[in-house]
Amino acid sequence: MAKAPKNDNPQNYPALGRWMMWVDKPGSVKKMTWVLGIFCVLTILGNLTYSNKGHYSAENILGFYAFYGFVAFTLIIFVAKALRTLIMRPEDYYGKKSIDTEEWPEAELVRKDHNDD
Amino acid sequence: MMIDPFPPAFIFFIGAGLLLCMPKGNLRALIGIIVPIITALVIWELPNGIGSELEFAGLALEMMRVDKLSVIFGLVFCLAAFLGNLYAWHVKDTIQQVAALGYAGSAIGAVFAGDFITLFIYWEGTAIASVFLIWARRTEGAFYTGMRYLVIQIASGVILLAGVVLLYRETGSITFEKMELGTLATWLIFLSFGIKCAFPLLHNWLQDSYPAATITGTVILSAFTTKLAVYALARGFPGTELLIYIGAVMTVFPVFLAEIENDLRRVLAYSLNNQLGFMVVGVGIGTEMSLNGTASHAFAHILYKALLFMSVGAVLFRTGTSKASELGGLYRTMPLTAIFCLVGAASISAFPLFSGFVTKSLILDASAENHYMIVWGMLVFASAGVLSHSGIKIPFFTFFAHDSGKRPAEAPTHMLWAMGITAALCILVGVFPEPLYALLPYKVDYHAYTTYHVVGQLQLLLFALLAFVFLMRTGIHPPEVRAINLDTDVLYRRFLPTLITRLGNIISGVWMLGTWFAKGKADKFVKTLHNSHGPEGRMARVWPTGAMVLWIAIILSATLIVNFI
Numbered sequence: 001m002a003k004a005p006k007n008d009n010p011q012n013y014p015a016l017g018r019w020m021m022w023v024d025k026p027g028s029v030k031k032m033t034w035v036l037g038i039f040c041v042l043t044i045l046g047n048l049t050y051s052n053k054g055h056y057s058a059e060n061i062l063g064f065y066a067f068y069g070f071v072a073f074t075l076i077i078f079v080a081k082a083l084r085t086l087i088m089r090p091e092d093y094y095g096k097k098s099i100d101t102e103e104w105p106e107a108e109l110v111r112k113d114h115n116d117d
Numbered sequence: 118m119m120i121d122p123f124p125p126a127f128i129f130f131i132g133a134g135l136l137l138c139m140p141k142g143n144l145r146a147l148i149g150i151i152v153p154i155i156t157a158l159v160i161w162e163l164p165n166g167i168g169s170e171l172e173f174a175g176l177a178l179e180m181m182r183v184d185k186l187s188v189i190f191g192l193v194f195c196l197a198a199f200l201g202n203l204y205a206w207h208v209k210d211t212i213q214q215v216a217a218l219g220y221a222g223s224a225i226g227a228v229f230a231g232d233f234i235t236l237f238i239y240w241e242g243t244a245i246a247s248v249f250l251i252w253a254r255r256t257e258g259a260f261y262t263g264m265r266y267l268v269i270q271i272a273s274g275v276i277l278l279a280g281v282v283l284l285y286r287e288t289g290s291i292t293f294e295k296m297e298l299g300t301l302a303t304w305l306i307f308l309s310f311g312i313k314c315a316f317p318l319l320h321n322w323l324q325d326s327y328p329a330a331t332i333t334g335t336v337i338l339s340a341f342t343t344k345l346a347v348y349a350l351a352r353g354f355p356g357t358e359l360l361i362y363i364g365a366v367m368t369v370f371p372v373f374l375a376e377i378e379n380d381l382r383r384v385l386a387y388s389l390n391n392q393l394g395f396m397v398v399g400v401g402i403g404t405e406m407s408l409n410g411t412a413s414h415a416f417a418h419i420l421y422k423a424l425l426f427m428s429v430g431a432v433l434f435r436t437g438t439s440k441a442s443e444l445g446g447l448y449r450t451m452p453l454t455a456i457f458c459l460v461g462a463a464s465i466s467a468f469p470l471f472s473g474f475v476t477k478s479l480i481l482d483a484s485a486e487n488h489y490m491i492v493w494g495m496l497v498f499a500s501a502g503v504l505s506h507s508g509i510k511i512p513f514f515t516f517f518a519h520d521s522g523k524r525p526a527e528a529p530t531h532m533l534w535a536m537g538i539t540a541a542l543c544i545l546v547g548v549f550p551e552p553l554y555a556l557l558p559y560k561v562d563y564h565a566y567t568t569y570h571v572v573g574q575l576q577l578l579l580f581a582l583l584a585f586v587f588l589m590r591t592g593i594h595p596p597e598v599r600a601i602n603l604d605t606d607v608l609y610r611r612f613l614p615t616l617i618t619r620l621g622n623i624i625s626g627v628w629m630l631g632t633w634f635a636k637g638k639a640d641k642f643v644k645t646l647h648n649s650h651g652p653e654g655r656m657a658r659v660w661p662t663g664a665m666v667l668w669i670a671i672i673l674s675a676t677l678i679v680n681f682i
Contacts (some may be wrong), residue, residue, distance in 0.1 A: 003521045014527060016452035023448075023517065032584055040579045053569035055485035056493075065497075065576035070502035073584035081374035081595050087603040088377070094610055099258035099329045100380070100601050103136040104437045104456040108254065108331055110207070110436055114450035 007115045040066065122163055124180050124229065125191065126239070128156045129198075129222025135216045149214060155224065157195035160188060167231050170193035174403030176291055181233025185558040186412065190348045192556070193416045194221060196542075197340035197423060200555050201524075204427050204535035205333035224341040228348050231305075233281040233291045236349070240277055240313075243342055244270030248601070250334030253325055259329045265606075266326035268370065270342075273312035276629035280305030286562060292478040296353050310542050314346035314397065315390050317366045323390060323608040324374075325481060328382040328439070330669045335382055337612040339389060339426050347396045347415055356403025360486075364401055365495040367394030369624060372502030379597055381429045381439045381511055385422065388465065388507040391499055393419050398496065399480040401485050405559035412478030412557050416544055417472035424539040425511060428458035431532050432515055435525035441597035446520035454528045455516035455535040455666060464543040466508035472543045475550035475565040501581045509585055514597055515675075 011020060044063050054060050091100045094110055120583040132152035154660060169180035198221035207216060213419050221240030244267065251263035254584040283302035285291055296303045315323045325344070327335050354360060368391050374386035392414070399411030431454045433439040460471070467473035477500070484493045527533070545555050554561040588594040649656045 004520065005524060008524055010449070013449050013453055016456075019448045020448050020452055020455070023163055024446075024520075036579065036586065037611060039575075040583055041386075043572055043576040043579055046568065047576065050569050050572075054573075055482075055581075056490060059573070063576065065573045066580040067582035068497060069501050069577035070584045072498045073505055073581040074588065075503050075587050076372055076376060076582075077594060078503050080373045081593075082593060083373050084377045084602070088598075088600045089603060091599055091601055093601055093603075097261035097610070098601075099256065101256075101264060102256050102258045105255055105431065109434055109437050110529070111437055114524045114526045116526070 005113070005115060009115070012115060121179055122168055123159065123161075123225060124169055126222045126226030126229070128152055128159065128408065129218050129225065133218040133222070136214055136218065140373045141211070142609065143206075146202070146206045146208075146212075146341075147196070147204070149218065149590070149670050150199055152218060153195040153199035153202065157192055157199075160191045160195065160225075161190065173234065174336075176234060177232070178235050178666075179233055179292070180226075181229050182231030182293075184231065184554070186348070186351060186408075187228045189416060189556045190344065191411050192583035193344075193419050194225050194341060197419050198337070199665075200322070200420075200423055200535050200539050201337040203339065203538070204336055204430075204532055205516035206531035206535075207529060208331075208333055208505070209252055210331075213253045213331060213334060215415070216246050216253070217334075220246035220337065220341060222246075223347050229344050230293060233277070233284070237274060237278050237281060238294050239273040240309075240345075241271065243345060244274060246336055246603050247342060250338055251330045253331045253334060254329065256333040259570065261325055264330035266322055266329075269312060269322040273309045276305050276312070278310035280307075280309060283636060286506050293352065295355060296568065298354070298357055298359065303306045307357075310349045310353065313342055314350060314393060315343055316363055316368075316397075317370060318483070318605055320367075320371075320390050321604050324383050324386040324604060325606050327386040327389075327667055328380050332434050333534050336426045336430060338384070339422050343389065343393055344415050344419060347393060347400070347411065350397065351408060351411055352399045355400055355408055357401055360397050360401030361489060361492055362401075364394045364397030364399075365492045367391065367397055368499035369394075369495050372499060372506065372603060375502075375519035376510070377602055378506075379440050379442050379599060381441055381515060382426065384441075384506055384510060385425055385429065387408040387426075388503065389422055391503060392422065392465070394499065395397045395477055395480050395496065398484060400491060402480075402483050402489070403600070404483055405488065405562060406563065407480060407483035407484070409475065409554075409557040409559050409561055409563075410483055412630070413550075413553055414473075414480060416553060417464065417476040417543070420539055421472060421543050423462045424457060424461035424543060425465065425507065425533065425549070427536045427539065428454050428461060429511065429515065432525065432535070434528065436523055438600065442599050444521050444523065445518040446516070447523060447525060448516040451516070451527050452678045453538065454532055457533075457540045458512045458516060460509045460513045460540040460543055466504040466558070467574060469566070469571045469574060470544065470547045475547055476572055478565045478574075479563060497577065501577060503637075504578055504581050509582070519641060533623070542665070599641050 010021065044066060047062055052060050058064055094100065130151055132133040132148050136145050139148065165183050167179050167182050169604040197216070202217060205213070205217065223239045223246055227236055227239035227243065230239060248263050248267045251259055251266060280302050281291060283305065287300060287302055293527045296306065298304060299308060312319045327338055330338050331655055337649045339661055346589045350360065367638055371387035371390040375384045375391070378384045378387060396414050399414065429439050432444065432451065435451070438444065438446070464471040464473045467477045481493065484496060528536070550565060554563070585594070648654055651657060
């Protein structure tokens with residue numbers, strides 16, 4: 001967590017930002033997860049309102065897309081993690097001929113801290 | 118029908134010339150956004166047909182071929198140029214401003230090209246103009262990256278030209294129309310389009326170069342080159358079955374690489390690759406529905422991809438980094454940028470009511486209707502993959518996740534406007550797809566918002582989201598770390614140079630050994646000769662001076678005789 005700057009004061013954040021800080025309140029993640037869960041159940045219920053609309057028979061199984069989505073996402077994460085052990089390299093792997101270790105040229109940026117206003 | 122319209126691309130070139138005459142400041146930025154508006158109006162009024170014919174070296178060039186396919190690409194390119202230049206309002210760098218106009222103009226010229234020579238000229242035009250958006254970063258790394266980009270882009274053009282020459286010899290025509298793969302000529306043209314379209318294994322120039330461009334440069338780059346290639350494929354190779362499989366692979370493989378990439382602009386470049394895959398599948402299927410899908414998806418994609426690059430760019434503009442490992446929790450002080458990014462993320466993930474949903478479904482349904490079950494399965498898999506890297510990773514690790522302690526100020530007003538308009542368009546297209554459908558090359562008889570579609574898509578996305586929550590809470594989801602990942606570019610950036618250096622070392626070693634050996638022998642021979650015939654040599658002792666005079670006389674007389682004969 002935070003290495004927030006010393007002059008940081010949430011009261012100075014934009015109103016929208018303050019309002020969005022709800023997501024970091026204790027218990028909010030739990031609430032959001034519940035809402036997500038409820039929506040997931042709703043989509044399964046919605047699935048009951050029609051039948052045999054898909055092009056393939058598998059599509060007509062209740063919750064086919066739910067299963068596919070969950071499994072596909074999990075598989076992607078596991079394969080990606082395994083891939084990391086194979087192809088991950090330090091940032092300076094390509095040396096000077098790459099942008100990966102370069103600092104951004106300041107002329108391109110207008111760095112501005114919110115609390116500096 | 119013969120028409121003679123003013124080629125819209127020239128409006129961009131005139132604009133670029135005009136811009137050079139202006140003093141640096143808002144007037145220049147204004148030209149950057151007025152030119153696309155005027156051009157869009159011109160394109161809107163263009164009558165269908167072929168026009169602006171030009172005689173060049175005995176060949177009839179058709180500078181303008183206007184039909185619905187070229188018009189929709191022309192219009193979306195104007196829109197992208199408008200939004201990109203609005204986003205870049207603060208840029209005072211002449212090179213970037215001129216390059217942006219020249220680049221967009223070349224891309225627009227290319228989509229209206231009726232023949233291959235005109236296409237080739239604009240094709241190379243996009244390559245040359247766009248590289249300045251990378252070099253404009255003005256660092257050593259950007260210079261080398263730009264060089265790699267330029268070499269590959271120019272190579273694509275040269276291969277195109279080679280194909281066109283062969284095609285002309287075979288058919289006697291340079292008209293750019295539908296082709297069948299089979300001859301060397303068509304394969305070369307196909308390969309050239311494939312390089313620009315970032316086909317698997319030819320893709321890496323994209324992930325290498327886009328993160329290297331300037332903040333605004335990447336937004337502009339993301340719109341044109343690859344979509345021009347998609348247009349060229351749709352024009353030249355619709356219904357080529359090979360494209361279905363190429364496209365399907367394109368949708369799947371970048372998903373894994375995007376997931377573990379740390380630089381968010383490179384994540385977006387991988388995601389761009391994945392989205393192109395959907396369009397390529399649409400071209401490959403080649404039915405009216407699938408080609409409509411390709412054109413509409415290109416339109417929607419240009420918008421939401423630009424929006425995502427804009428939001429990450431805004432963060433970079435304020436913090437100096439676009440690396441996921443360095444960011445997090447920025448929603449506090451950049452809430453509008455965060456919301457626009459979420460709109461882009463929802464659009465690319467194809468949530469109902471957002472643009473990706475109404476366009477991607479066309480391609481997915483076309484693949485299912487034409488019984489490409491495995492391809493369809495891959496596309497659905499890739500749709501869950503899009504959610505993982507573009508839908509979740511980009512907004513989550515930038516604006517939410519752990520608090521990085523950074524408190525950057527909100528993006529400047531012009532950037533907020535550019536992002537706001539783009540976000541509004543993403544939602545408008547999603548909610549009211551009909552105006553976009555009306556622009557498509559073929560008549561659309563399709564309803565994206567059926568219960569089946571909406572529920573199926575929501576199931577896929579929400580359960581994938583559930584998987585994300587599960588993997589985060591169990592700590593299985595990989596953390597963001599400062600590192601890079603190898604891709605095919607390792608071949609020409611590490612292996613090939615290493616191989617050449619090693620080969621060079623071996624050759625020079627053998628050479629040195631050989632010369633050392635020969636030199637040793639020669640030295641020894643000379644030394645021996647010196648010992649025996651030198652001034653102090655044993656043989657020299659018996660040499661009378663007269664012998665020398667005699668020999669000179671013999672040589673002289675031999676020369677005289679040879680001369681006189």
